[in-house]
Amino acid sequence: MKPESIIATRPNKVIYREGDVAIKLFEKGYSAADIFNEAHNHAMVEETGFPVPPLEAVRKIDGQWAIVTKFIEGKTLAQLMEEDPARADAFLERMVEVQVAMHEYASMKLRHLTDKMYERIGLSGLNQATQFELHARLGSLPKNFKLCHGDMNPTNVIITDSGEFYVTDWSHATQGNASADAARTYLLFRLAGHDEQAEKYFTMFCNKTGCSPDYVQKWLPVVAASHLVKGQPVEREFLVRWTNVVEYG
Incomplete structure (x- = not known):
């Protein structure tokens, strides 16, 4: 993650761009249950047709959980x-x-x-x-x-x-x-x-x-x-x- 790729920083997490995706990277020790719950909610909202960045993945990056979505220019x-x-x-x-x-x-x-x-x-x-x-x-x-x-x-x-x-x-x-x-x-x-x-x-x-x-x-x-x-x-x-x-x- 390069400093220039950072989109936003928030308590316990940082959001950055990597190619055509946005990665929300949570700090180590952050509740995996809460992360998967957020991704699950995101997926359910996406199913309704309401405009949300398409969900791509939930994965670990160097031991930290991350939610990956399509990057939206704007x-x-x-x-x-x-x-x-x-x-x-x-x-x-x-x-x-x-x-x-x-x-x-x-x-x-x-x-x-x-x-x-x-x-x-x-x-x-x-x-x-x-x-x-x-x-x-x-x-x-x-x-x-x-x-x-x-x-x-x-x-x-x-x-x-x-x-x-x-x-x-x-x-x-x-x-x-x-x-x-x-x-x-x-x-x-x-x-x-x-x-x-x-x-x-x-x-x-x-x-x-x-x-x-x-x-x-x-x-x-x-x-x-x-x-x-x-x-x-x-x-x-x-x-x-x-x-x-x-x-x-």
């Missing part, structure tokens, strides 16, 4: 936002359009989002009373069966020179309620400190889908609680505050 929406800040809102709107289009797809093979959230609330470390309230809240919300990304943000959407899009990083993919997926994206913006962008995203999503803002907000406590399981310690105080089901009732 730039992520995050790169485009950085290069042309004046058009940041337009690029954000493009991401919302991609997400809304994704929610028109379905994969009955994927794990259901409600089941995943129910389990994660139980592992969140919150007190039993709060868990009970959150489980009750989750049970009262419609399940639905739409394709959900679980980590939709500008770094995961590639735009080609011809304007086509491809979505990457499917480790959190599920089938479930589109508003839950939107609530997750909103919280991701807030966790990153992009509060203004979060509010713009929220408004765009509701406007494009006709979804009531109050309805999306109903998902915020359960989404925040489910994120506590793998969230960073520095994020915990922020996320716990969002689990208040009374405030967001």
Whole structure:
């Protein structure tokens, strides 16, 4: 791997180009089960026909697991936002359009989002009373069966020179309620400190889908609680505050 071939670096992994493929190389000791789960999710999403970089292989490189996909010529929406800040809102709107289009797809093979959230609330470390309230809240919300990304943000959407899009990083993919997926994206913006962008995203999503803002907000406590399981310690105080089901009732 040459430095000039590196596409992106993220915690516990590096993505680089090798010829006509992109290789996501995980650090040694990274859970093989999680890697194969991500590849499995990717394959199931690819079967739906939604635009994703075609999966090529899962293999070991010098003792490290890697997911190999076809390399897509283009730039992520995050790169485009950085290069042309004046058009940041337009690029954000493009991401919302991609997400809304994704929610028109379905994969009955994927794990259901409600089941995943129910389990994660139980592992969140919150007190039993709060868990009970959150489980009750989750049970009262419609399940639905739409394709959900679980980590939709500008770094995961590639735009080609011809304007086509491809979505990457499917480790959190599920089938479930589109508003839950939107609530997750909103919280991701807030966790990153992009509060203004979060509010713009929220408004765009509701406007494009006709979804009531109050309805999306109903998902915020359960989404925040489910994120506590793998969230960073520095994020915990922020996320716990969002689990208040009374405030967001």
